[in-house]
Amino acid sequence: MTEELTPPRRRFLALGASLAGAVVACRKAPVPSESGAHMRAYGERSPHEKTVRVVRELTKSLGTGSSRTPLGELHGIITPSGLHFERHHSGVPAIDPASHRLLVDGLVERPLTFSLDDLKRFPSASRVCFIECGGNSIGEPGANLPDVQKSHGLLSCSEWTGVPLSIVLKEAGLKPEATWMIAEGADAARMSRSIPVSKALDDAFLAYAQNGEALRPEQGYPLRLLLPGWEGNTNVKWLHRLQLVDQPAMSAKETANYTDLMPDGKAQQFTFVMEARSVITRPSGGQKLAGPGFHEITGLAWSGYGKIARVEVSTDAGQTWADAELQAPVLSKAAVRFRYPWRWDGKEAVIACRCTDETGYLQPTRDGFIAVRGLNSGYHYNGIKPWRVNADGTVTHA
């Protein structure tokens, strides 16, 4: 037959031509494209990737509550913006950046308002830093939360870009008696916190970008206060006013909440810094090891006091400790990824990590924490979190 004598390419072209001619008549299925999917103007992850935040909303005011970062599923130190934890006290406001203004007033020489465009004209700065909710791990010392998303998920780390606050305050001219600054958000309940001016002039900045793009609405779009190393609540989102004053306002969020009730009945107040802390994210609660052999133990460490100097890992319930490798760069007040190679023998094991920061602060054990602050301080818990690797490979709280 002639067909057998025709070279393959010819045959293909001939087939194509005949198909083109016959397509209307025969309605044959089109040849599937091998060049892949169309491009997208704004990328999304693969449909196979399902990792999400755990959202807990209050019924009376939807949009109010918290969502937790799935730390056990993530890599490196940067939290994808769409997985950054949230804690809102009055929902997420819809703000038009064109009409948004930051008011800087009170004890300043020149009360000023700034548009977003004004703020973006100032010299800018970027910094990778963690934000951790002051209430991360509330209940952990008593409840032993089962997985790292539930126990530590109110921690995230991003690269933030904005203008150093000291530059903006210089523009307005601080009066010498200005010692505190009331930072207020434009959320429905106008959440506000009193911040010492010393922090405002130290390393605070006004962030308009996160991980290279504009802030997400849930992260304070179009402007938030960034106070590296300080509890999340002070990093006021949707920032619309900085009022310079000579005393704190004693707002609800700095008296009724975010204070640390001690065993003697007194509450420590203005406990801003998130102290050094680390946690193993793999293997961690809810995960399962495939079998004995090599497993990398990895996790995150961070300190509001500065840089992480050292992370140690124990695979024998804290009897012995060995240094983990810290992934460069190790940045001040940022999450640090640590790794430790481990050969699991298939027997039950309790693994844990502890960190030391550059000030020499050593992360406490759970019992060490409770011995000083008791079980009812609630906020700012930073005790060591051990995980039990069971013989069947499942991982649970130890």
Add this chain to the structure above:
Amino acid sequence: MRSWLLLLCSAGVIAAQSQPYGFGQPATAADTTQKDLTVFPSGKGLPPGKGTAEQGAAIYKEKCAECHNEKGEGRPGQYPALVGGIGSLTSAKPQKTVGSFWPYATTVWDYIRRAMPFDHPRSLSADEVYAVTAFVLHLNGLVERPQELNEKTLPAVKMPNRDGFVADRRPDIKSKR
């Protein structure tokens, strides 16, 4: 003449130093008024107004009781109690309520104005906020039912836990290897 010039020049330098970039607009009184919510423990920042627990009871019943319950006992696990817990802060199960924990009456007033009712924050008038605050404080036995609270009398209400706070003393946990 020369000294005048010198003076003018140095004034120019000072002005340039004082606002190095010249960005932003001078804030008007209206800019501040529009956003002026901050209230201090001294009462500074409180707007004029007045209300009693008697008046507050009706507003509370309509707008607050659904969450905080009829007598401020709250809904366990959902919405916090506003009363009770005095003397419980050193116990194994401390109850932190307005009465047992909140240090200033002005904080209660400020939080109600900003954040309450939870689903309609900033919807109450100043008089309504004085009245509801009076009612919540009355539930805690801190003001009499007919007692008027206003911008002068509110800051004078002494909360039971007024002296219950201490400055941050961390790092307070010394761990050993």
